[in-house]
Amino acid sequence: MEVTEALIDKLAKLARLSFNEQEKAEIRADLERMIGFVDQLRALDLDGVEPLMHMSEADNIWREDLVRGEISRGEALSNAPSHNDQFFTVPKVIQK
Secondary structure: OOHHHHHHHHHHOOOOOOOOOHHHHHHHHHHHHHHHHHHHOOOOOOOHHHHHHHOOOOOOOOOOOOOOOOHHHHHHHHOOOEEOOOOOOOOOOOOO
C-alpha cells in the first residue's frame, strides 16, 4: 500500500485534524513504517499456530472506579461538529 498525500488528507479529514507540510511528512513516514511492520508480520509462517483470544492467562482483572474531574459543557461541545448551546445535535435516525 502506498501512502500518498491524498491518503493523508483523507485520514486527516476523517479525524478532523489539520497538518502542515512538515507534520504530513512525519505522518507519512510513520504510516510507511507501520505498513512495513504489518508486511513483515504477513511474511511469517503461522501454520500450526493456534490463534490467541487474550495475550495473557489472567482473567477478569478489575480496577477500582475512581471519580475524577469533569469537563465543562463548553469544553465537551467545543470539538463537536454540530451542537446547540446545551446538546450535541445529530441527524434523525428513527422514523415513525
